[in-house]
Amino acid sequence: MSIKRALVSVSDKTGVVDFCRELSELGVEIISTGGTKNLLADAGVPVIGISDVTGFPEILDGRVKTLHPAVHSGLLAIRDSEEHQKQMDELGLGYIDLVVVNLYPFQETVAKPNVAYEDAIENIDIGGPTMLRSAAKNHAFVTVVVDADDYANVLDEVRSGGDTTLATRKGLAAKVFRHTAAYDSLISDYLAGVLETPYPERYTVTYEKIQDLRYGENPHQTAAFYRKPLAPAGTLTTAEQLHGKELSYNNINDANAALQIVKEFTEPAVVAVKHMNPCGVGVGATIAEAYNKAYTADPTSIFGGIVAANRVIDADTAQPLSEIFLEIILAPDFTPEALDILTKKKNIRLLKMGELAPTGERKAQPIVTMVEGGMVVQDSDVHAITEADLNIVTDRAPSAEEMKQLLFGWKVVKHVKSNAIVLAADDMTVGVGAGQMNRVGAAKIAIEQAADKAKGAILASDAFFPMGDTVEAAAKAGITAIIQPGGSVKDEESIKAANEHGIAMVFTGVRHFKH
Numbered sequence: 001m002s003i004k005r006a007l008v009s010v011s012d013k014t015g016v017v018d019f020c021r022e023l024s025e026l027g028v029e030i031i032s033t034g035g036t037k038n039l040l041a042d043a044g045v046p047v048i049g050i051s052d053v054t055g056f057p058e059i060l061d062g063r064v065k066t067l068h069p070a071v072h073s074g075l076l077a078i079r080d081s082e083e084h085q086k087q088m089d090e091l092g093l094g095y096i097d098l099v100v101v102n103l104y105p106f107q108e109t110v111a112k113p114n115v116a117y118e119d120a121i122e123n124i125d126i127g128g129p130t131m132l133r134s135a136a137k138n139h140a141f142v143t144v145v146v147d148a149d150d151y152a153n154v155l156d157e158v159r160s161g162g163d164t165t166l167a168t169r170k171g172l173a174a175k176v177f178r179h180t181a182a183y184d185s186l187i188s189d190y191l192a193g194v195l196e197t198p199y200p201e202r203y204t205v206t207y208e209k210i211q212d213l214r215y216g217e218n219p220h221q222t223a224a225f226y227r228k229p230l231a232p233a234g235t236l237t238t239a240e241q242l243h244g245k246e247l248s249y250n251n252i253n254d255a256n257a258a259l260q261i262v263k264e265f266t267e268p269a270v271v272a273v274k275h276m277n278p279c280g281v282g283v284g285a286t287i288a289e290a291y292n293k294a295y296t297a298d299p300t301s302i303f304g305g306i307v308a309a310n311r312v313i314d315a316d317t318a319q320p321l322s323e324i325f326l327e328i329i330l331a332p333d334f335t336p337e338a339l340d341i342l343t344k345k346k347n348i349r350l351l352k353m354g355e356l357a358p359t360g361e362r363k364a365q366p367i368v369t370m371v372e373g374g375m376v377v378q379d380s381d382v383h384a385i386t387e388a389d390l391n392i393v394t395d396r397a398p399s400a401e402e403m404k405q406l407l408f409g410w411k412v413v414k415h416v417k418s419n420a421i422v423l424a425a426d427d428m429t430v431g432v433g434a435g436q437m438n439r440v441g442a443a444k445i446a447i448e449q450a451a452d453k454a455k456g457a458i459l460a461s462d463a464f465f466p467m468g469d470t471v472e473a474a475a476k477a478g479i480t481a482i483i484q485p486g487g488s489v490k491d492e493e494s495i496k497a498a499n500e501h502g503i504a505m506v507f508t509g510v511r512h513f514k515h
């Protein structure tokens, strides 16, 4: 078999003229719709209008152009079926061997700020996916091209053998079904958003590949990185890598964790992350001061870590950053001087994030966690508190300085794996107890890490104290104020212990489990 007739109907017309010119020179007859036909004709490529094939005008503002039996029988007829051949002959219908279609730009349309609903609806392509599906179903005989990147390979095959190989057609058909599935999914997502249906009866979000990764969490696991079609700015999926090796699977997860924490702060803040937990967080008047605090918080663990900043990295910050081994630095941007300093280190990855919207200004996004055989989905934890939300439950109220540290500690503990305890003083973390199976165990780790710095520090707990033992341990270490959700049946035990030791304790009424 050889390709004799092609139907070409594309919204994105990149490369289509050269492709069709070559096809035509190879003896392929080209049929086309309105805009595509005009473009080809103007470029001198011989082309037949779709109406000449259907015997029907393109009507309803282009809503009906190719939706016609003359098109779909030409695509769907089984070439080696005598019965199909007979019916085609009786009705005077011809085969279409190649379909080149890309769809109305629905994604680009809904990505525009304040897109009109009618505009979005008008950009739902109907005729295009219908042709793509017909051709893809009949890939035993028909070649279907939805992506301009495939023009060259198809041309090569037609040039050398008159037709594509079955393997190529199968691959192109599979690509079509992925493409139409993603297209429909985006439409359904858009409508669900308009109708505010966050958890529909079928969950159909699709993702576009950013890159294959060298390996997964461990070298024997394979991995790739994907983004949502309309991923918001200020995320890792939209970051620009300015320097360094390719990101790894663990880099992406750790960098994402660092990013979520640094977005908690409006003042200059730096977060160092190891294995998805913060090991040092600091805020300051400048980003250099914030980094100094994040580093001082735990100069041991930061080694080999990920550092995220919510301000442009300048030379004053770049210099000390360049003196230790780090996997990644991510920040809204880097000054040229900072880049000069940091790019001397061959392997460090530098990610330019653009502006980072603080948590309080962000909309919750769906967060999916896979479980064997399924998944659970929830909205992201963008809950933020202010002093006015706190309930002081002890005889002593926190001082202004303690209050400042309590609010700081609360922002950090929210991002530490549960059971989580964070100790903070002087605008930085001094102890982090992460991922323990009992709360007092997490407190003991944080206290041990803080050593002398626990004296006068505050303690933040991501969930309530089931009994008074954590307060007792805190008092023994010299902690002076505590922030926790409250809500335990034994709250009174904790409040009594705090009062006995002169500790000021506040309840947030909100829990921040993170598993």
Ligand SMILES: NC(=O)c1ncn([C@@H]2O[C@H](COP(=O)(O)O)[C@@H](O)[C@H]2O)c1NC=O
Pocket: 009, 010, 011, 012, 032, 033, 034, 035, 036, 037, 062, 063, 064, 065, 066, 067, 101, 102, 103, 104, 124, 125, 126, 127, 128, 129
């Ligand atoms: N309605 C139809 O019969 C129909 N047939 C093809 N299209 C689309 O029309 C576009 C190309 O239009 P034009 O060649 O007029 O620029 C392509 O994106 C194609 O997918 C159609 N439009 C939308 O449904």
